Amino acid sequence: MPAVITGTGVAVPPNEVTNHDLARIMDTSDDWIRSRSGVVSRRFVDPGTGASDLATEAGNAALDSAGIGHDDVDVLITATMTPDLTNPGIAGLVQNKMGLGHIPVFDIRQQCSGFLYALDLADALIGSGKAKTVAVIGAEVHAGYLPWGDTWDIVLGKVDREPTPAEYARNTEHRAWSVLFGDGAGAMVLQRSDEPDAGFLSSSLHTDGEHFELIIVPGLGSLQRPFASEAQLQAGLHLPRMDGGGLYRQAVRLMPDSVRLALDASGLDLEDIEVVVAHQANERILAGVRKQLGVHEQLVPSNIDHWGNTTAGTLPILFHELWQEGRIAPGSVTCFTAFGAGAHWGAMLYRHP
Ligand SMILES: CC(C)(COP(=O)(O)OP(=O)(O)OC[C@H]1O[C@@H](n2cnc3c(N)ncnc32)[C@H](O)[C@@H]1OP(=O)(O)O)[C@@H](O)C(=O)NCCC(=O)NCCS
Structure with missing residues (x-):
């Protein structure tokens, strides 16, 4: 269904x-x-x-x-x-x-x-x-x-x-x-829905804990005794640590890889996709994704200029804006893709009714 x-x-x-x-x-x-x-x-x-x-x-x-x-x-x-x-x-x-x-x-x-x-x-x-x-x-x-x-x-x-x-x-x-x-x-x-051709056509989700430390909050957890302490706060362990270059390199490789895997699983081609709703972490990552996929700027739109990176919020906010702009037409295929801390990443293909 x-x-x-x-x-x-x-x-x-x-x-x-x-x-x-x-x-x-x-x-x-x-x-x-x-x-x-x-x-x-x-x-x-x-x-x-x-x-x-x-x-x-x-x-x-x-x-x-x-x-x-x-x-x-x-x-x-x-x-x-x-x-x-x-x-x-x-x-x-x-x-x-x-x-x-x-x-x-x-x-x-x-x-x-x-x-x-x-x-x-x-x-x-x-x-x-x-x-x-x-x-x-x-x-x-x-x-x-x-x-x-x-x-x-x-x-x-x-x-x-x-x-x-x-x-x-x-x-x-x-x-x-x-x-x-x-x-x-x-x-x-x-x-x-009763429409047999609509809905999610394929998904390709992945995790690699080897990249766990690309972006982490190192303190305030069960590894610490006590769980939270003044010493951890003084050392700034409650704040994120980010390997910006490492994140960039993994994201520009793994998001396009998962898009291709989702396409293979659905039997569709890149040309069948109307729009790629990609995680808005960084405009340079989006440019890298476009380059890896060999697609033009309009296919992978961006709204990071006015919202910044809203983490779990980026995909639904961007989809909402595109739908309001008329980019999510009946029958059109949207590709969702994301990469982030964990490391977790993937892509899903969706055909709108
Ligand atoms: C974070 C990121 C923007 C940094 O860009 P970069 O070109 O790699 O910059 P670098 O880290 O090499 O830093 C270059 C210089 O800019 C400085 N710098 C860092 N942040 C700065 C800032 N906000 N303003 C001014 N200078 C800054 C650095 O200190 C460094 O200075 P130095 O050369 O004197 O040491 C980039 O690595 C990135 O976008 N990575 C992905 C991050 C991401 O997506 N995070 C979200 C998690 S999903």
Whole structure:
């Protein structure tokens, strides 16, 4: 039984932060960030807003767009690497905040590939007959990770002062990863369809734990005793460590590989794809993916300039925008692909009804 996308929704927070704003609190520039990543601005939530809040807003918008009620949802799947609390995950919170019934919910922890893994699970649940309607949501609030302390007020234009030399030095120490990310959420409703040719045509999902350390948060876990300590915070072990070059090299190779595997599994050719919805980690990675696949820019569109990398949010936000622009035409084939921390990656092909 095919599963088709019947509704989408997004939630993006109000606070827009440009590269110029970031250049006020660390040694960086609009030119560096733009040319290395494609990001021009990103959005951040106010303190007190969690990933579950963005997920709830996006999820409700997707139900509205599908024209269904909360009682129609059989299963909820949420993907995030920035849950409101370390434990439990956000799925239960979102179930409650959306006012869904006492349905089964799943928390997916595949970071940048989280939404892709969630889509595959939703398709399997519908295909097996276990569910008729599944809400799938990818949501991130990266603001909590960003080590900007009191200089947040400078970035957000709430105070007019220069950072202290110590603040400037600390922010600069983390500049390579902190300039890339933004907050946001996207959601889809998947429903069982009677159209035999529509739905997910193939999927090719992969994991290689050998690349576990490409991007990790090294502290605050069961390896540490105690789980969380002042010493870990002092050492910055609660902040991400990223091998930017290593990520780039794996991503530009493995996303195109998985696209080809998904094409082989479906019997389709690259020319059959209307649009590739690829994870928005970095414009240079997208350019590498286009080059590896030998396709033009329009086939692998980008919106990273205004949202930054919203991790599990990128695929549904971009799909939502493309659908609104008319790029997801009836019968057209979309390829979803992602690569991220874990390392997890893959591709799925989808024909719209
Ligand atoms: C992170 C990334 C943009 C860095 O680009 P790069 O061209 O490889 O830059 P490098 O890391 O070689 O750093 C080059 C210089 O820029 C500096 N630099 C790093 N971040 C900077 C910033 N925000 N502003 C200004 N300079 C910066 C470095 O300190 C280095 O300076 P040095 O030569 O004096 O040592 C790039 O590696 C990348 O995009 N990787 C993928 C990351 C990703 O996708 N992450 C998301 C996870 S899914």
